[in-house]
Amino acid sequence: MNDLDRILGNESIKDYFQHAIAQGRVSHAYIFEGEKGCGKKMLAAAFSKIMQCEAPSGKPCGKCTSCIQMDHRNHPDVIWVTHEKANVISVGEIRNQVVNTIDISPYKGPYKIYIIDEAEKMNPAAQNAILKTIEEPAEYAVIFLLANSRGAFLPTILSRCITMSVKPVPDYAVRRYLMEQEGIDEGRADFYAGFAMGNLGRAIRIAHSTEFNQMREHAFGLLKSMHEWEIFELDEMARQCKAYKDQINDYLDIMRLWFRDIIVWKILKNKEKLFFSNALSSIQVQEKQLSMEAINEINDRITQTERQIRANVNFEPSLDLLFIFIRRRYQ
Numbered sequence: 001m002n003d004l005d006r007i008l009g010n011e012s013i014k015d016y017f018q019h020a021i022a023q024g025r026v027s028h029a030y031i032f033e034g035e036k037g038c039g040k041k042m043l044a045a046a047f048s049k050i051m052q053c054e055a056p057s058g059k060p061c062g063k064c065t066s067c068i069q070m071d072h073r074n075h076p077d078v079i080w081v082t083h084e085k086a087n088v089i090s091v092g093e094i095r096n097q098v099v100n101t102i103d104i105s106p107y108k109g110p111y112k113i114y115i116i117d118e119a120e121k122m123n124p125a126a127q128n129a130i131l132k133t134i135e136e137p138a139e140y141a142v143i144f145l146l147a148n149s150r151g152a153f154l155p156t157i158l159s160r161c162i163t164m165s166v167k168p169v170p171d172y173a174v175r176r177y178l179m180e181q182e183g184i185d186e187g188r189a190d191f192y193a194g195f196a197m198g199n200l201g202r203a204i205r206i207a208h209s210t211e212f213n214q215m216r217e218h219a220f221g222l223l224k225s226m227h228e229w230e231i232f233e234l235d236e237m238a239r240q241c242k243a244y245k246d247q248i249n250d251y252l253d254i255m256r257l258w259f260r261d262i263i264v265w266k267i268l269k270n271k272e273k274l275f276f277s278n279a280l281s282s283i284q285v286q287e288k289q290l291s292m293e294a295i296n297e298i299n300d301r302i303t304q305t306e307r308q309i310r311a312n313v314n315f316e317p318s319l320d321l322l323f324i325f326i327r328r329r330y331q
């Protein structure tokens with residue numbers, strides 16, 4: 001399978017680049033905007049590979065030295081700009097890695113490509129430093145700025161770049177990818193695809209994260225028997241949740257998905273539409289015991305609890321009260 005086929009969705013961006021590369025009309029500066037994990041790096045890497053391939057055909061051959069170097073991320077003419085501090089890309093880093101090296105011709109390839117991930121972290125000084133490079137680019141230079149939003153850039157940068165919005169992938173495509181490429185069973189794939197909301201990178205990450213899956217199992221255990229718990233058991237559940245303190249937003253999101261599934265079942269009675277398709281019997285029982293009104297109250301309460309935890313209200317009691325509140329909504 002070639003690199004572009006492995007990237008789901010975003011067909012118009014893929015078409016554009018394949019044509020631009022084939023016609024030798026690649027621009028000097030692109031912004032890929034989109035949320036973390038939506039595939040910006042995969043796209044930039046795939047296009048770089050096609051551009052540098054020694055057997056140009058609109059697809060990377062995967063066999064030439066250039067393609068192999070791309071796979072190992074050590075192609076001398078494809079520079080992944082790095083930064084030391086987590087929250088900022090400094091002017092020094094842009095000067096050292098981009099501005100001061102871009103005039104040196106490529107070693108071997110037809111292009112010299114710079115990929116700046118998290119480019120929204122370039123401060124104004126760094127953006128001004130790169131601006132001149134973008135204004136008067138060397139013939140062979142291509143710069144990819146990958147960012148969560150174009151809003152982070154100075155207007156002078158924006159006006160000189162071609163901006164492409166990288167879209168999240170539809171749930172069904174993520175689900176299929178997880179099953180076919182990652183060997184994940186159907187029930188879990190439904191859940192990960194729904195939870196990641198079209199973000200393939202995120203779906204793959206959580207599917208293989210032990211930490212996430214322990215937390216998910218705990219939340220799932222709590223929810224699927226929610227109609228049966230005694231209050232003292234819920235106290236214990238809340239106590240156990242301390243282990244998931246760092247992931248509590250994900251925990252609460254899983255709770256939201258669960259009650260969303262109950263609404264979906266109430267209305268559609270369609271198993272295919274459920275994120276927790278492997279817990280159908282539980283959903284069927286709970287659906288009869290929860291009114292729409294009760295589910296709305298539960299959702300409000302989850303949001304309220306999320307806010308309290310963010311404001312550092314005592315963690316365990318907040319969750320305990322939430323669990324008890326939910327339990328009492330069942331009839």
Ligand SMILES: [Zn+2]
Pocket residue numbers: 052053054055060061062063064065066067
């Ligand atoms: Zn090649």
